[in-house]
Amino acid sequence: MANRNLSKAKKAKNDEFYTQLNDILKEMNAYLEYNPDVFRGKTVFCPCDDPEWSNFTRYFAQSFDLLGLKKLICTSFAADSNPYNDYYQPSLFETESPQYDPTKTRSKGKLFILTQDKNKDGKIDIDDLEWEYLQGDGDFRSEEVKPFRDEADFIITNPPFSLFREFLAWVTEANKQFSVIGSKNAITYKEIFPLIKDNRIWTGSSSFNTDMLFISPEPINPNDKPDTATRTVDGVVYLRSPAIWFTNIEHGRRHEPIPFMDMRKNLKYNRKIRENETAYKKYDNYNAIEVPITKAIPSDYDGVMGVPISFLDKYCPEQFEIVGMAQRECHNEFPDTKKYDGYVQMKSNGEVEGSNGKKIDEAPVIEGKIEGKTYYQNEQGRIVSSLYMRIFIRFKR
Numbered sequence: 001m002a003n004r005n006l007s008k009a010k011k012a013k014n015d016e017f018y019t020q021l022n023d024i025l026k027e028m029n030a031y032l033e034y035n036p037d038v039f040r041g042k043t044v045f046c047p048c049d050d051p052e053w054s055n056f057t058r059y060f061a062q063s064f065d066l067l068g069l070k071k072l073i074c075t076s077f078a079a080d081s082n083p084y085n086d087y088y089q090p091s092l093f094e095t096e097s098p099q100y101d102p103t104k105t106r107s108k109g110k111l112f113i114l115t116q117d118k119n120k121d122g123k124i125d126i127d128d129l130e131w132e133y134l135q136g137d138g139d140f141r142s143e144e145v146k147p148f149r150d151e152a153d154f155i156i157t158n159p160p161f162s163l164f165r166e167f168l169a170w171v172t173e174a175n176k177q178f179s180v181i182g183s184k185n186a187i188t189y190k191e192i193f194p195l196i197k198d199n200r201i202w203t204g205s206s207s208f209n210t211d212m213l214f215i216s217p218e219p220i221n222p223n224d225k226p227d228t229a230t231r232t233v234d235g236v237v238y239l240r241s242p243a244i245w246f247t248n249i250e251h252g253r254r255h256e257p258i259p260f261m262d263m264r265k266n267l268k269y270n271r272k273i274r275e276n277e278t279a280y281k282k283y284d285n286y287n288a289i290e291v292p293i294t295k296a297i298p299s300d301y302d303g304v305m306g307v308p309i310s311f312l313d314k315y316c317p318e319q320f321e322i323v324g325m326a327q328r329e330c331h332n333e334f335p336d337t338k339k340y341d342g343y344v345q346m347k348s349n350g351e352v353e354g355s356n357g358k359k360i361d362e363a364p365v366i367e368g369k370i371e372g373k374t375y376y377q378n379e380q381g382r383i384v385s386s387l388y389m390r391i392f393i394r395f396k397r
């Protein structure tokens, strides 16, 4: 029981990372660079955001006039519904308002609306936010919050990490434009990859290559061993997370084709490819070749290629078509896929792994035994080695 509570608290804590203003600015600027009027006359909804701690609320409130917004709606989640609520203190913004109610502050969600220059100081900004308690706790899944989603043109936030699948389904079912932060791993979710494949959603403009730093809601005791990589700058604790943006808002970077080298030049000039015994080999179970590094995609190959998921950082839909993925139920859609019912995992000493032999999954495999890779044997004694998860792509000619 204690363990269960601990893991619940840990999960809730991971749901509580706050996004830095600079990360929001960079991403939104990429949309604005592509279309300076992208938000003009539009309603933006931030459904996990309170002005006390959300830089999403701050960004859109402070840029209201500049972006030409019609309306900003934010809702926040009640402290009592959040297992990670130890640090909750009502803000001055709340306690100094005439509608402050100590019986509701912990149990009710809040609604914040910005539409007009309420204080008549000549500009619309955070000082003009109007707010009230919601009837319920502000759960984005509640019937009370849904109409705000339906009213909005854009849904933009960093949602709770543990509810990401549900959150994205909630956004896409409403057919809205959105930009949300999620784990890189979410690319491979069976609910998400097909949307990426069909170009209905894509990754944001911020690069994959560096993890994002989020603001920790609590001070971290230097004597505690943190369970997440942390960095303290000027007394603020940042938590590192391999997070990226998922969006269906256009930005320029995804329309920039990359000038790749052909296979011969890659083999000549790219030592990592020359020394990689799997590079450009045909998979045994997919009708495609292995490309272990996105940079080494051979420009003269017309067939299907298996590339790391970080390829999406360079994906230009005018240059490539995504045809599938090597796991998570996207496997069966792939043309000419072999089934591996007879293959069992082997230990390095040649014994079968597990009592009856662990069956192969959908990972791409290459004929032969490759050092450091899991390998499998079929009934006829043929050996294959499994590689990392791959996305399958081909050039659009």
Ligand SMILES: C[S@@+](CC[C@H](N)C(=O)[O-])C[C@H]1O[C@@H](n2cnc3c(N)ncnc32)[C@H](O)[C@@H]1O
Residues within 6 Å of the ligand: 014, 015, 016, 017, 018, 019, 047, 048, 049, 053, 054, 055, 056, 076, 077, 082, 138, 139, 140, 141, 157, 158, 159, 160, 161, 163
């Ligand atoms: C990862 S944090 C990000 C907060 C803020 N959007 C930001 O980027 O700084 C996710 C937030 O969602 C809230 N939350 C958790 N479960 C929720 C739910 N079911 N409905 C709405 N908000 C929720 C958490 O309290 C937390 O503040």
